[in-house]
Amino acid sequence: MNRLLIWLGLILACLLTAGGFYAWHKAIPYEEVVDRGPSPEAQANPYLAAEHFLSQQGLAVEHAQNLERLATLPAKGSSLLLLSERSNMTPRQVEQLLEWTKAGGHLLLVAEAIWDEETQDSGDLLLDRLQLRQAFSDDFDQPAPARKGKKPDLTRLYVDNETAPAFFSFDTDFNLIDPRHLAQFSANSAKSSHLMQLNLGHGRVTVITDSELWKIPAIGLHDNAWLLWYLTQGSDVTLLSNTDVENLFSLLLRYFPQALVALAALILLGLWRAGVRQGPIQAPAPKARRQLLEHLNASADFLLRRSGQNSLLQALQRDIQRTARRRHPGFEQLDTAGQWQALERLTRQPASIISQALGPLPAKRLSSADFSRQVACLQTLRNAL
Numbered sequence: 413m414n415r416l417l418i419w420l421g422l423i424l425a426c427l428l429t430a431g432g433f434y435a436w437h438k439a440i441p442y443e444e445v446v447d448r449g450p451s452p453e454a455q456a457n458p459y460l461a462a463e464h465f466l467s468q469q470g471l472a473v474e475h476a477q478n479l480e481r482l483a484t485l486p487a488k489g490s491s492l493l494l495l496s497e498r499s500n501m502t503p504r505q506v507e508q509l510l511e512w513t514k515a516g517g518h519l520l521l522v523a524e525a526i527w528d529e530e531t532q533d534s535g536d537l538l539l540d541r542l543q544l545r546q547a548f549s550d551d552f553d554q555p556a557p558a559r560k561g562k563k564p565d566l567t568r569l570y571v572d573n574e575t576a577p578a579f580f581s582f583d584t585d586f587n588l589i590d591p592r593h594l595a596q597f598s599a600n601s602a603k604s605s606h607l608m609q610l611n612l613g614h615g616r617v618t619v620i621t622d623s624e625l626w627k628i629p630a631i632g633l634h635d636n637a638w639l640l641w642y643l644t645q646g647s648d649v650t651l652l653s654n655t656d657v658e659n660l661f662s663l664l665l666r667y668f669p670q671a672l673v674a675l676a677a678l679i680l681l682g683l684w685r686a687g688v689r690q691g692p693i694q695a696p697a698p699k700a701r702r703q704l705l706e707h708l709n710a711s712a713d714f715l716l717r718r719s720g721q722n723s724l725l726q727a728l729q730r731d732i733q734r735t736a737r738r739r740h741p742g743f744e745q746l747d748t749a750g751q752w753q754a755l756e757r758l759t760r761q762p763a764s765i766i767s768q769a770l771g772p773l774p775a776k777r778l779s780s781a782d783f784s785r786q787v788a789c790l791q792t793l794r795n796a797l
Contacts, residue, residue: 458627459495459651465637472648479505481650487515487615491647494521495623498538506537514613518647522623523588542610544619545589549604566634567606569599571642578635578642582606586621609643618643721783722773728790729770735797759796769793 454460463473474481485492492512498521513519525534527545534540565584568577580599587604596616599607609618625636664672716724732755737743740754752766759766769789778786 454628457653459623459653461628461631462626462637462640463651465631466641466644466649469641469645471641471644474648474650476650476652479508479652481652482508482512485512485517485650487512487517489516489647491518491520491644491649493644493649493651494519494538495626495651496653498524499535501537503537506541509538510541510612513615513617516614518616518618518644519612520618520620520643523586523619523621527589539619542612542617542619543592543594544608544610545591546621547587547589549585549587565601567599567601569597569607569639578638580606580636580639581625581630581634582620583622583624588619588621607639721778725773725786725790728787728794732770732790732794732797735794739797755793755797759793761793761796765789765793 457463457475463475466473482492492509509519521538523536523539523544523546525536525539525546527534527547534546536546539546564581566579567582567584568579570577582599582601584601584604584606586606588598588606588608590598590605590608590610594610595608596611597609598605604621606621607618609616611617624630625633626640631637631640712724733743733751736751736755736758739758743751743754746754752763752770755761755766755770756763768786769792
């Protein structure tokens, strides 16, 4: 039995060895590249490739978050790239940027708003101060003709000592206008201008219609990367990606959303707790246990709210006078003094009670205590008849 197991083990080992040798002989090694998309750094910063490109050209590149960097940024030999949204920029910040540029800096910005002929402004404070305008191009929102192999409408820039122009992929839906002819040079497509540069004091300002050509992957097309180097060559580059000053709530919402949700839930629970009644709600009494006195009290309360105090007091006075007419014939023909004397004999009540009960009613509303005393006086007089 042991010998049989040994032979079976040897046969199995030989089969496995032969199979492994055959698989190794037939296997062909190969390399496969798996594209996992852009890195988290590239997703967070669309201009990351542009920063790396400028660094490779020997330029010092810095990434800033807000305009506070401008306070320590030297003007001469520096380029400041405003490539992000800046709708919340204040007039003071605009003045600060222009003063920095006049001192010798190079400011590059994206035109953000369209010029409004009616209001004579665009809403872009910085662009309006430079006296440049942005408008839609003539072929904006028009469908392109379906021609096979048609080349895109690229923007061209002619450089000194170069016979062929450089080509860039600006968005041709927009057009820069220089109504006062202040620009030193511009880059144009077939029907629009997409880049203008003008001098400002000892510095210069470059305005472009869009910065998509410097994002991934457009920066690798045509001469897009070369244009970025050409505009910033010989300077230290500071790329400002966010000019909006975030408030405390936006920062909390970004970094502590769970804490905000818990705080909101706590506030709702506190409001709910504060709105709870002190003690259980009393259920209405069943109709079967209500007595005549309760109905009378309810009716009197209704009349008091609806008609006022005087209507109830007058009703009691009229009831006393009707009873007195039955007890004393000719009562209605007596004057007020005679009626009060007749009531004094019939009820054996002092004159003060009778005058208080049947005297003129006050114009002002009585207090609860005075009203109760007046009613008690009238009831005493009526019960004595």
